[in-house]
Amino acid sequence: MRRTRKFSVDRRSFLKGAAVAGAATLAAPTGVAQGPPAPAQRAAAVPRPSPGVETGTPPEVDVLTTERCGSDFMVDVIKALDMDYICSNPGSSFRALHESVINYGGNQRPEFLTCCHEESSVAMAHGYSKIEGKPLGVLAHGTVGLQHAAMAIYNAYCDRAPVYIIVGNSIDATMRRPGVEWAHSVQDAAAMVRDYVKWDDLPISLPHFAESAVRAYKMAMTPPMLPVLLVADAELQERPIHETDKLRIPKLTRTSPPQGDSGAVAEAARLLAAAQSPVIIADRAARTPAGLKYLIELAETLQAPVIDQGGRMNFPSRHPLNQSSRGRALVADADVILGLELTDFWGTVNAYRDQLERSSRSITKAGAKLISITALDLYAKANYQDFQRYAEIDVAMAADAEATLPALIEAVKKLITPDRKNAFQARGVKLASASQAALEQSRTDATYAWDASPISTARLSAELWAQIKTEDWSLVSTSLSGWPQRLWTFDKYYQYIGGSGGAGVGYGAPAAVGAALANKKYGRLSVNFQNDGDLMYAPGVLWTAAHHRIPLLSVMHNNRAYHQEVMHLQRMSNRHNRGIERPHIGTTIDDPNVDYSKMAQSMGLYAEGPITDPKDLGPAIKRAIAAVKRGDAALLDVVTQPR
Amino acid sequence: MKPFRFSVSLAALIVTASLIVMAQNPAPANAPRGNAENGRVLFAKFGCYECHGREAQGSTATGPRLGPNPIAYNRFLSYIRKPAGEMPPYTAKVVTDPQAADIYAFLQALPRPPAVESIPLLRP
Numbered sequence: 224m225r226r227t228r229k230f231s232v233d234r235r236s237f238l239k240g241a242a243v244a245g246a247a248t249l250a251a252p253t254g255v256a257q258g259p260p261a262p263a264q265r266a267a268a269v270p271r272p273s274p275g276v277e278t279g280t281p282p283e284v285d286v287l288t289t290e291r292c293g294s295d296f297m298v299d300v301i302k303a304l305d306m307d308y309i310c311s312n313p314g315s316s317f318r319a320l321h322e323s324v325i326n327y328g329g330n331q332r333p334e335f336l337t338c339c340h341e342e343s344s345v346a347m348a349h350g351y352s353k354i355e356g357k358p359l360g361v362l363a364h365g366t367v368g369l370q371h372a373a374m375a376i377y378n379a380y381c382d383r384a385p386v387y388i389i390v391g392n393s394i395d396a397t398m399r400r401p402g403v404e405w406a407h408s409v410q411d412a413a414a415m416v417r418d419y420v421k422w423d424d425l426p427i428s429l430p431h432f433a434e435s436a437v438r439a440y441k442m443a444m445t446p447p448m449l450p451v452l453l454v455a456d457a458e459l460q461e462r463p464i465h466e467t468d469k470l471r472i473p474k475l476t477r478t479s480p481p482q483g484d485s486g487a488v489a490e491a492a493r494l495l496a497a498a499q500s501p502v503i504i505a506d507r508a509a510r511t512p513a514g515l516k517y518l519i520e521l522a523e524t525l526q527a528p529v530i531d532q533g534g535r536m537n538f539p540s541r542h543p544l545n546q547s548s549r550g551r552a553l554v555a556d557a558d559v560i561l562g563l564e565l566t567d568f569w570g571t572v573n574a575y576r577d578q579l580e581r582s583s584r585s586i587t588k589a590g591a592k593l594i595s596i597t598a599l600d601l602y603a604k605a606n607y608q609d610f611q612r613y614a615e616i617d618v619a620m621a622a623d624a625e626a627t628l629p630a631l632i633e634a635v636k637k638l639i640t641p642d643r644k645n646a647f648q649a650r651g652v653k654l655a656s657a658s659q660a661a662l663e664q665s666r667t668d669a670t671y672a673w674d675a676s677p678i679s680t681a682r683l684s685a686e687l688w689a690q691i692k693t694e695d696w697s698l699v700s701t702s703l704s705g706w707p708q709r710l711w712t713f714d715k716y717y718q719y720i721g722g723s724g725g726a727g728v729g730y731g732a733p734a735a736v737g738a739a740l741a742n743k744k745y746g747r748l749s750v751n752f753q754n755d756g757d758l759m760y761a762p763g764v765l766w767t768a769a770h771h772r773i774p775l776l777s778v779m780h781n782n783r784a785y786h787q788e789v790m791h792l793q794r795m796s797n798r799h800n801r802g803i804e805r806p807h808i809g810t811t812i813d814d815p816n817v818d819y820s821k822m823a824q825s826m827g828l829y830a831e832g833p834i835t836d837p838k839d840l841g842p843a844i845k846r847a848i849a850a851v852k853r854g855d856a857a858l859l860d861v862v863t864q865p866r
Numbered sequence: 867m868k869p870f871r872f873s874v875s876l877a878a879l880i881v882t883a884s885l886i887v888m889a890q891n892p893a894p895a896n897a898p899r900g901n902a903e904n905g906r907v908l909f910a911k912f913g914c915y916e917c918h919g920r921e922a923q924g925s926t927a928t929g930p931r932l933g934p935n936p937i938a939y940n941r942f943l944s945y946i947r948k949p950a951g952e953m954p955p956y957t958a959k960v961v962t963d964p965q966a967a968d969i970y971a972f973l974q975a976l977p978r979p980p981a982v983e984s985i986p987l988l989r990p
Contacts (some may be wrong), residue, residue, distance in 0.1 A: 671923035797954035
């Protein structure tokens with residue numbers, strides 16, 4: 224405390240002296256005013272020097288510069304946490320930290336990436352984490368920056384993605400610069416997002432910062448992985464570090480993810496091995512490539528169908544046991560249902576009808592056993608209701624699914640008798656046949672509206688697939704009405720990253736850029752189905768992609784609407800029975816149509832469009848891929864069917 | 867993401883089960899005469915395209931394919947008046963029987979798609 228007060232006096236003198244000295248330098252050639260300023264004038268001169276101050280004699284000051292400040296140490300900590308990038312829109316509350324990143328840290332690991340909106344910064348980090356498996360840093364104002372960032376943080380929270388956020392704030396009111404710094408200061412910065420971050424802290428010393436920074440990283444990376452937030456006090460950033468300060472960075476020890484209880488694993492294995500019609504359903508089951516491998520092994524051991532709900536790349540799309548297109552029928556027929564990191568188990572085993580009288584009913588058959596493995600049972604909050612309706616589970620494991628799968632696989636294998644193995648093989652043959660039939664049906668379905676304009680989503684998927692299937696590609700966006708999963712061959716973990724989590728619109732473009740950033744060092748071709756409404760939230764992220772040479776092919780699903788809302792309005796209009804022709808009011812993005820190719824070109828991207836004739840698609844995609852292979856970001860504006 | 871997507875896809879499947887299979891059955895001869903051209907206009911104006919696509923090609927995410935070869939007219943009319951699944955109801959107050967007949971004529975008039983074998987991009 225005494226040290227803080229002592230420094231407070233030092234910094235006050237420093238600021239005053241710096242302002243006065245700087246002003247004097249600027250004013251010297253003008254010779255406008257003479258004589259020393261009155262004390263009141265000096266006080267007012269801090270944000271905008273008065274003429275009197277500009278020519279006054281600066282008071283004697285002890286120190287005007289420092290070679291080492293608190294934010295340098297903060298950068299040491301960030302480097303120790305192996306963060307490759309910092310995404311940020313610049314802000315004065317973290318000006319010292321910004322400067323330390325680019326000068327003291329050499330702007331390498333982390334490299335400062337210029338973002339045009341804090342929502343973009345966080346969503347970039349969100350997308351990045353799902354490819355790279357670790358967080359990158361986000362810097363923002365603790366007030367106006369965090370307000371912008373809030374929705375993206377909520378998306379990451381709902382999507383169980385680790386995002387590491389540091390916000391600047393000026394805690395000591397007596398140290399704040401008059402004016403804007405007060406508007407950019409807050410008692411409890413994290414309060415605004417505390418409902419949807421896993422942990423936050425406000426360190427008041429550099430040792431405290433180091434300890435909390437390491438703790439935050441550890442907590443973010445322990446399943447369920449979630450965003451964390453640290454407040455970096457401006458005083459702490461800017462305060463000189465003295466040689467006598469004893470600073471060290473605590474060792475980071477990663478927490479082993481929680482495995483399911485051995486008794487519960489044994490019971491689950493018994494149920495699965497004995498089941499006649501088991502079903503495995505995965506949402507965010509695969510946290511890493513290992514999760515994909517384990518799920519294949521479990522499914523093949525049981526010859527059980529897998530329904531991939533697509534929160535992550537859980538299961539190969541063309542694997543004969545992938546029965547995602549028959550989800551409802553399989554759930555209805557199942558006697559044992561294994562849910563792996565399901566966000567909504569209730570919604571998986573119930574049908575819901577959104578009519579005037581909302582209704583629901585179970586779709587499982589009597590006596591079906593439900594098994595759940597999810598780390599979400601270890602961590603829940605009350606205010607935001609993303610936890611979904613309560614599901615009546617028979618065997619519930621509060622554990623990480625990926626970490627539990629090896630034990631479950633081994634337990635199942637021990638229970639397989641020759642008779643059961645024969646039964647499994649017979650089941651597998653039927654499932655393989657169903658999988659082939661589903662693929663053929665998908666190809667037939669794709670022929671409808673094949674030559675239509677606006678272009679069908681099936682045609683768009685097929686045209687893009689034709690040109691990326693021989694590349695090392697990664698789809699860094701959500702799907703396109705399910706067509707990629709129906710027509711493409713997904714078999715690598717990084718080929719799909721799932722969705723936004725919280726359905727907060729505006730996630731798509733920045734998350735794609737962040738994921739493409741992660742793919743860049745591996746030389747992968749990142750492709751993004753870009754919704755028009757999503758891009759309109761914060762299109763500046765296109766500039767970020769161009770500025771930082773992040774190769775990414777964005778192909779627009781431009782239906783010129785917030786189409787989900789068009790359908791909601793149609794539902795309400797029909798329900799209220801007083802006119803069904805106006806759902807476009809307030810929901811469409813036309814009149815005028817947005818020229819997304821010009822928008823992208825203005826920010827330095829290679830872009831073409833609007834493309835309305837499906838015959839033009841193939842050549843345009845080819846040209847755009849050539850641009851991406853040169854290291855550029857590219858965008859094709861394709862006018863599409865609604866879904 | 868999950869709850870909405872899943873509920874919609876389930877709903878779509880409900881409708882799919884009842885409509886898309888029937889869409890492959892030939893329409894009865896007693897279907898009313900409608901104006902297919904006007905039907906196309908109404909199909910867009912009344913928002914049918916929102917879930918089923920502008921060519922009624924359908925989407926697994928929202929609504930099934932409706933044509934060509936739509937289900938029998940009486941079942942079509944009955945379903946849009948009182949849908950069993952997720953589809954919003956279209957009462958006679960907002961879509962008259964003649965207008966429904968026009969939409970039905972549009973669905974009947976839709977061209978057959980090209981054979982899958984004729985499209986190189988869709989070959990295995």
